[in-house]
Amino acid sequence: MCKTCYHCNEEIPKGFSAKLEIGGEQQSFCCYGCLAIAETIVSGGLDNFYQHRTEASLKPDDFTDAQRDELLLYDDPALQTDFVTVDGKQSDAALSISGITCAACIWLLEREISSLPGLINLSINHTTHKALLSWNNEQIKLSKILIKIRKLGYKAFPYQEDKARQLAEKEKRSAMFRIAVAGIAAMQNMMFSVPLYLGIYSGIDAEFISFFRWVSMLMCIPVVCFSALPFFRAALRDLQTRHLTMDIPVSLAILTAFFASAFLTINSEASIETDVYFDSVAMFTFFLLLGRFMEMQTRHKHLNSDAEMGKLLPTTAIIRTEDGEKSKPAHQLEIGEVLVVRQGQVFPADGVVIEGVSKVDESALTGEFLPIEKALGAQVSGGTANVENTLFVRITATPKESRVAAIIKLLDKAASEKPKTVLMADKIASHFVAGVLFAACVVGLYWYFNNPDEVFTIVLSVLVVTCPCALSLATPTAMTSANTFLRSKGFLITKSHAQEAMNQITDIVFDKTGTLTKGELSISGVKLFSHCGESKALEIAAALEHHSSHPIAKPFSEFFTSPAERVTNHLGKGLEGFFQGQHYVLGNAELVELKQSCEQALQQHNGLSLYLSDGENLIAQFMLNDALRSDSKESIKQFQEAGITTHILSGDHQDSVSILASKLGIANYKAKQSPEQKLAYVRGLQAAGKQVTMVGDGINDLPVLSGAKLSISMGEASDITKLNSDAILLNGNMTVINEAFQNAQRTRKIIKQNMTWAIMYNLCMLPMAAAGWVPPYFAALGMSLSSLLVVFNSLRLKR
Structure with a gap:
């Protein structure tokens, strides 16, 4: 009777002998490749692999020098560009692993590979055999990890959605x-x-x-x-x-x-x-x-x-060069290049509009079905579609680092x-x-x-x-059904406990700027002090602000016609320059040197005020506010009707926070709060037996987001904020958070x-x-x- 290999169960050739003691018994192998893998498994203290597996392992091919050289190529930064992300010392990649036949294979791989020095994390999806790999790029090279996987009898290569499908x-x-x-x-x-x-x-x-x-x-x-x-x-x-x-x-x-x-x-x-x-x-x-x-x-x-998320980005792009327009593979796009995106086309990368006005369909990412207007300075995300006119967009993030890519990473982590x-x-x-x-x-x-x-x-x-x-x-x-529904609404759950936590919440704490408000200044009013008309005053201010990258300049951009000349930027105070031959000053009260008689006539305003002067006389007062999100009031009302106590924690000054709290009907609020004070406030609620949700958008909210029972970040938040959140509101629609809580109750x-x-x-x-x-x-x-x-x-x- 012919003997079979202990590793792969194939017939052992006549006259060939290769044995190894496993579990106190001598086992035979059909080739030196199977013997080498078995020795690796046993020497690593993983003998239990052969008891856990449910099928014979695959027989390894001879690992040649040519195959080793091929794996060494993966250390080339140019090759890694397509599937590796680097954040300082840490590198991350998604790999497909072939040769997995049962759960024991995954157990073996995770145990053996995780023991390598410099390996931070390896997790393998049992359904797709997709591996999420993190390693310290100063301690270990990717090729060493791939070679180790290969020596165990498996093959690893960059993950491709097509193969998963x-x-x-x-x-x-x-x-x-x-x-x-x-x-x-x-x-x-x-x-x-x-x-x-x-x-x-x-x-x-x-x-x-x-x-x-x-x-x-x-x-x-x-x-x-x-x-x-x-x-x-x-x-x-x-x-x-x-x-x-x-x-x-x-x-x-x-x-x-x-x-x-x-x-x-x-x-x-x-x-x-x-x-x-x-x-x-x-x-x-x-x-x-x-x-x-x-x-x-x-x-x-x-x-x-x-998988559909990965298909949102097109494979090719059109860029503007000195020699005109030319096509280019999307994965080769570089930061700073200018994209040309015409009507009906999809943005291949994240960027900022430098020319043109159009409307963009962001439903694929945010669930918002109405197109959003994009003009000069507006941010656009890869995977969204240009609905109307041609836009010229300067790339700020490559496809691999785009918003879509970040969402896919979060989905993999949650899965x-x-x-x-x-x-x-x-x-x-x-x-x-x-x-x-x-x-x-x-x-x-x-x-x-x-x-x-x-x-x-x-x-x-x-x-x-x-x-x-x-x-x-x-x-x-x-x-699964609940998470799929919420994603279609623009609410992305990234941590497994989020659904359960929503059913336990007693208090919800909101950051102010960028959460309850849009995080963007808007001109709420203009008061004139001379014969100059409102449209003319706005045109002058826009001409001066055109030379500034400060957020204050953004609400004036829609009134821009032509730039001012010889503009001087007084840091922290404002601007002065010449427009149509006339000298103007735009800034705070100190810069325009307001006279006492003028101060008495000013409009009382709790927000930010800018003043326009010709150097001698006050022309106009511009009142700027951080606009309230249109659905914030309705969202707060629904939470309060559901018996959930609402709070505001903000770093802004007292007057601004108290006015907003009054508008929204929120009795519990704190102003001028540092990140440490916000965390202490939430800890105090938790000490009183409260289950707290925190909704925020800034890096300064990270400590309190991490300390809350449930953390929700806004879609405009920084990547690090989103990565540390349990859920992300992609479309900025506050009432979707209420839908998520209601959906959690339905799910339960x-x-x-x-x-x-x-x-x-x-x-x-x-x-x-x-x-x-x-x-x-x-x-x-x-x-x-x-x-x-x-x-x-x-x-x-x-x-």
Whole structure:
């Protein structure tokens, strides 16, 4: 008998000998490549890999010098540009890893690679085999990590969305094929089962009954050997890792029913009056696969929506050069280049408008369906679409560093985490499986002593009807549907606990500038002191402010016609220069040297005031305010009606904050707050037993965002602020936060409904099955319908 390789299970060539002691036993290998991998695994103290794996590992190719040289090329900064982001000493990359066959492979990779000096983090997605890799670029090179992966028998390369979609499509085709085989076998078995059931009572000859049983068995073999194979693999893996899941009773039911029925069919001495269950096996497998296919479709929709984010950016771009316009691959764009984006085209990178006026559709990123006007100085994001006129945009961030890329990173991070609710459901399901197996044993013993002929049928029904599929699906399908809905509204959840936290919040704290307000100054009023008209005064001010990059200059830009000349910038005070031959001064009271008589006539204003003078006489007073977001008042009102206490913490002066708080009806507010004082305020609320949400946008809000139970950052916030938040409001629509809280309540309600249904169904059906009132085929149908009900109930959250 030929020996097989301990690592890859391939046949060992005659005359070849390569052995290694593993677990106290000598194991043989088919080549030195498999031996080298095994030595690496054992020397790393990872012997348990061979106990945890559920399939043979892939056989490694010979690792040649040419392959090593190929991996060394990945250290080239030019090559890394497309898939590596660098932040000081830390580098991050997304990789696809091929050769993974089971969960043990992921366990091995994460354990072995994470032990490398300089490796910061490695997490592998079990569904897509996408690896998120972080390392210290001063301590270790990327090629060393890739070589280590290669020596373990796997291959790593830059992650590509196309391959991820191909993997999902392959999984879908495989699942559909398994369902088709089980479905056809189930229908055919029912055709042959009817004569079997009738024959026992109608006097059909034993030869015909035997014939129908043989045909039914032959039809059922592909179901057991092919369609049900994923259940058996998963059950074997779970038994090896000592983790009870629903696949164990499912596999036990299928195998027991099939082999017992096969024994009765093959054994000529068996009574023809004893039932066989080939039809139940096929139907059970069919309905179970159908339920899992529905769950898989929901999961793939979520994965596809993530992949669609990566498709927002076009692959080519048009840039303006000294020689005119030319096309260029989008991934080669550089900061400072000028993009030409015409009507209907998508911006390939983030940038600032330097010429042109148009409207931009930002719905793909923010969920805001109305186009936003963009003029000189306006920021545009890659992935958004130009609706009207041609815009010239100076690139401020390459596609790899764009807003879209940042969102994708946050999504990947969120996808690698498991909420506590899901972990709790998994734990309940695990205990439930143990209870099911115990109940099946008790029921079996009872019927063995009271009616042995019914033992098998009743135990089989108990195992099938109590399968906790619906219980395992109750939470993840609801969470997935809820997150997908919120993303369509422009609310991006980036941390797994956010949904759960929203249901516990008692207080919500808002930053003022950039959160409740737009964070942009606007001209709220103009008071004239001379014969100069308002439009002329604004034109003069715009001409002077055209030479300034200060935020104060922005609200004047729409009134700009031509620039002023010989402009002098008095830092912290204002500007002076010549416009149409006349000397003007624009700035604070000190710069324009306001006379006491003028001060008495000024408009009282709690915001910022600028004064325009011709050097002798005051011409105009411009009153500027940070405009309130249009929906802030409605959002605050909804929170207060929901019983949530609202607060404002701001670094602005007292008058500005108190006026805003009065407008919004917020009684709790603090002004002139440092980051440390904001954090102390929230800590005080928490000490009083409050559960606090913080909504902010600035780097100065980072400490308090980190300290809150739930942190929400605005879409305009800095990258570091967003990375440290639990959720991001992409479109600036404050009422979407209220929708998110309402959605969290609906999600909790749906999860409770799902859990209640799953538990009650099993508790009700268990005694009925134990009493012998539920035949196996009906148990299979009921279990599958229960799972489908949970999935469809969860999908209501997407509406």
